[in-house]
Amino acid sequence: MRTTPFSPPGDRRNVNPSTDRRIIEQSHLLQKALSASILLHLYPKSKISVTVMVLADDGGRLEASINAATLALIDAGIPLKDMVCACSAGRWNAGASEEIVIDLNRREIQAATGTGGGGSGGTSDTIYLPVATMPQRGTIVLSQCESRLSGGAEAFGEVLEAAMGGCQMVMEVMAAAVRERGASLWKASEGKANVVVVEDI
Numbered sequence: 001m002r003t004t005p006f007s008p009p010g011d012r013r014n015v016n017p018s019t020d021r022r023i024i025e026q027s028h029l030l031q032k033a034l035s036a037s038i039l040l041h042l043y044p045k046s047k048i049s050v051t052v053m054v055l056a057d058d059g060g061r062l063e064a065s066i067n068a069a070t071l072a073l074i075d076a077g078i079p080l081k082d083m084v085c086a087c088s089a090g091r092w093n094a095g096a097s098e099e100i101v102i103d104l105n106r107r108e109i110q111a112a113t114g115t116g117g118g119g120s121g122g123t124s125d126t127i128y129l130p131v132a133t134m135p136q137r138g139t140i141v142l143s144q145c146e147s148r149l150s151g152g153a154e155a156f157g158e159v160l161e162a163a164m165g166g167c168q169m170v171m172e173v174m175a176a177a178v179r180e181r182g183a184s185l186w187k188a189s190e191g192k193a194n195v196v197v198v199e200d201i
Contacts, residue, residue: 059106082134087166102166
């Protein structure tokens, strides 16, 4: 995983992707999440290289990278057990009530963790949880609580359930994109693809 100098919003300092611990950690998590789904036994003594370039980062960098890499592997024809779909969820007190939200942006992550995008900060009543699942199998391949756990196992379970629901919605969008891509490739193989020529103005 690599980032461009202009990907973070605001005036955040540029980071070196080869030494930044956060990027290195997320690269390892990305590798583990994808390895859980790829049928590696079909590729003995082979190396499957996945390169992710983050062009814009307003939160959810790891989740978006997992979803994009999964679609890239499907498009490349790499056999998978199931699509790996990722989504985050968070919970914190909002006045007299508690809110659970999914697909957090950078500002919401900062509110949940008390940091610039990760770590173990935050207050005692917040949870930020990125999750990656194989939805059709009901298998969790990544679950990393990145803030202080409050409210006990019940609160964690609620956030995890919300994140898994988000993964299910992401899977539906990804599956629709795969079907659309497959239909266009099938038409092209039969010589029925439409070629659109855009003329310069």
